[in-house]
Amino acid sequence: MSYNIAMVSDFFFPQPGGIESHIYQLSTKLIDRGYKVIIITHAYKGRTGVRYLTNGLKVYHVPFFVIYRESTMPTVFSFFPIFRNIVIREQIQIVHGHASLSCFCQEAILHARTMGLRTVFTDHSLFGFADAASILTNKLLKFTLSDVDHVICVSHTCKENTVLRASLDPLMVSVIPNAVVAENFRPLSSTPRSNDRLVGPQESRPSPTAIGPNDIITIVVISRLFYNKGTDLLIAAIPRILASHPNVRFIIAGSGPKAIDLEQMLERNVLQDRVEMLGSVRHEEVRDVMVRGHIYLHPSLTEAFGTVIVEAASCGLYVVCTQVGGIPEVLPAHMTAFAKPEEDDLVLATGRAIAALRSNKVKTERFHDQVKMMYSWTDVARRTERVYKGISGDISPEEFYGYYPGQGWEGDRVRSFALIDRLKRYYGCGVWAGKLFCLSVVIDFLLYVFLEMWFPRANIDIARSWPKKIREVRQNDDNVHPRKSDRERLAST
Structure with a gap:
C-alpha cells in the first residue's frame, strides 16, 4: 500500500545540517519506493511558498516568526489553519515530525492526531535532565509523545534517552540510524x-x-x-x-x-x-x-x-x-x-x-x-516504511511489536483517536501539566470543529500529484544523489 506522507520540521534546506540532510534523503528514497512525500517547514530568507526539488519532492515554506537557531516561535494553535489546509490539499495520511526542538514538529503531531491522522516522530538529539532548558524541553516532549503512534531514534543511546525523557514504552520506539550517499x-x-x-x-x-x-x-x-x-x-x-x-x-x-x-x-x-x-x-x-x-x-x-x-x-x-x-x-x-x-x-x-x-x-x-x-538510505527508507505499515495496520501488531502469546500484550500501543482516550493519556503527564495539556487538547479539538464548519473541506482544492514513473528500487541502490542543478536549487532557489 502507498501512503501520502508529510515530513514536518523547522530544520530543512537551505540550512545545512544532519537533520536537514536526513529529511531530504529519506523523502527522496520514499518517493522512489512509490510514496507521495511533502515537506512542511518555515520560510527562509528569500524562500517562501511552494518549491519543488528532485523527483517531485514538494516543500511548503510557511511564513512564521523564527526566534532562535531557525526554530519558530511556539504558538500551539496558530499553525493549525494552514497545516489543516496543506494536509487536506495533499491528502496526507501520515505526519512524520523531526527534532525535539522543532515547534512545527511538535504542533503538527498534536494537530494531526486531532484530525485523525497517524503520526511518527524521529528524535535526532540527546538532552539532559538537570538544567532548566532540558526539564522544559522534556516536559513538552512528553506532551507531544503521549499521543504519538511510533517514535524513531537514530541510535540506541538516543532511544534510551528518549524513552526516559518521555516515559515511553520501549516497544514503541525503533532505532533506525542515519546514512550517507557514499x-x-x-x-x-x-x-x-x-x-x-x-x-x-x-x-x-x-x-x-x-x-x-x-x-x-x-x-x-x-x-x-x-x-x-x-x-x-x-x-x-x-x-x-x-x-x-x-x-x-x-x-x-x-x-x-x-x-x-x-x-x-x-x-x-x-x-x-x-x-x-x-x-x-x-x-x-x-x-x-x-x-x-x-x-x-x-x-x-x-x-x-x-x-x-x-x-x-x-x-x-x-x-x-x-x-x-x-x-x-x-x-x-x-x-x-x-x-x-x-x-x-x-x-x-x-x-x-x-x-x-x-x-x-x-x-x-x-x-x-x-x-x-x-550505511544505505535505501535501507533506512525500507525500515521506515515498515514503521508506517505497522502503525497503519498493514502488518499485524504481533509482527510489528514483536509480541508473542504470554508476553503481556498491551493493546494501548495502538493509539485511539477518541478524544476521551487522548485526554486520559495527557492527564497522566503530571499533576499540573496534565491538566494544562488536557485543556490544550480540548481547545485544539474545538478549533478543529470550528475550521470544519467555517472552512469546509469541499472548498479546499486537491493538489495534483507530481507525475512520476515508479522504477524498481534495488536493495543496495544508494547511488542516486541530487544532480548539480538540484544542489544549486537547494542552496539558492
Whole structure:
C-alpha cells in the first residue's frame, strides 16, 4: 500500500545540517519506493511558498516568526489553519515530525492526531535532565509523545534517552540510524567524478600514498560552531596539537556564535598560517573540503549519531572523536580514535592518530567501500516504511511489536483517536501539566470543529500529484544523489 506522507520540521534546506540532510534523503528514497512525500517547514530568507526539488519532492515554506537557531516561535494553535489546509490539499495520511526542538514538529503531531491522522516522530538529539532548558524541553516532549503512534531514534543511546525523557514504552520506539550517499563522498584515490570541484590549491590535497615522517598532515573540522559541538574544547586543543606537531595543519569549516572565540585564539597564538578558516560551506562542498585532509576531528560534547563522521570516513579520513552519546555506535574501532570530552585526552587521541598515520598502521583506502556497505538510505527508507505499515495496520501488531502469546500484550500501543482516550493519556503527564495539556487538547479539538464548519473541506482544492514513473528500487541502490542543478536549487532557489 502507498501512503501520502508529510515530513514536518523547522530544520530543512537551505540550512545545512544532519537533520536537514536526513529529511531530504529519506523523502527522496520514499518517493522512489512509490510514496507521495511533502515537506512542511518555515520560510527562509528569500524562500517562501511552494518549491519543488528532485523527483517531485514538494516543500511548503510557511511564513512564521523564527526566534532562535531557525526554530519558530511556539504558538500551539496558530499553525493549525494552514497545516489543516496543506494536509487536506495533499491528502496526507501520515505526519512524520523531526527534532525535539522543532515547534512545527511538535504542533503538527498534536494537530494531526486531532484530525485523525497517524503520526511518527524521529528524535535526532540527546538532552539532559538537570538544567532548566532540558526539564522544559522534556516536559513538552512528553506532551507531544503521549499521543504519538511510533517514535524513531537514530541510535540506541538516543532511544534510551528518549524513552526516559518521555516515559515511553520501549516497544514503541525503533532505532533506525542515519546514512550517507557514499557516491557523494569518495576519497581522492577513487575514480574522480565529473562534477568534482577543487576547494583550495591542488597541492594542499593529500596524496593516496603513505605519509612520510616529515609530510604535512591536515586535520579537518566541519561543524556548527556552538558550545554543544565542542568548539570550546577545540579552541583549547588546537594550540597544544600544533605545538606538539609542527607538520600539522588545520582546516575548519562552519559558522556560529563561537566563531569569534576561535578567531581570537588564532590571533593570540599567531596561528593564522597553520589554521585555515573557511566559514560556512554548503553540503555539496563538504566532500571537497574533507578530501584535503587526513584526519577528521569531531570534539562534540553531545551527539545522538554524528552523520558527519560517517561522511568523513567515506572520504578516507581517520576519525578522532569524543566518546559521547551515540558516537561509539557509528563506526568500527579501526576507523576511529576515541577520546574523553576533555582537553588533555583529545590532544592525546589526536597525537595517537597522527602517529598511526605516519607509521602506516591505518589503511584508510578501504574505508569508503566499508562505509558504503554499512550505511544505505535505501535501507533506512525500507525500515521506515515498515514503521508506517505497522502503525497503519498493514502488518499485524504481533509482527510489528514483536509480541508473542504470554508476553503481556498491551493493546494501548495502538493509539485511539477518541478524544476521551487522548485526554486520559495527557492527564497522566503530571499533576499540573496534565491538566494544562488536557485543556490544550480540548481547545485544539474545538478549533478543529470550528475550521470544519467555517472552512469546509469541499472548498479546499486537491493538489495534483507530481507525475512520476515508479522504477524498481534495488536493495543496495544508494547511488542516486541530487544532480548539480538540484544542489544549486537547494542552496539558492
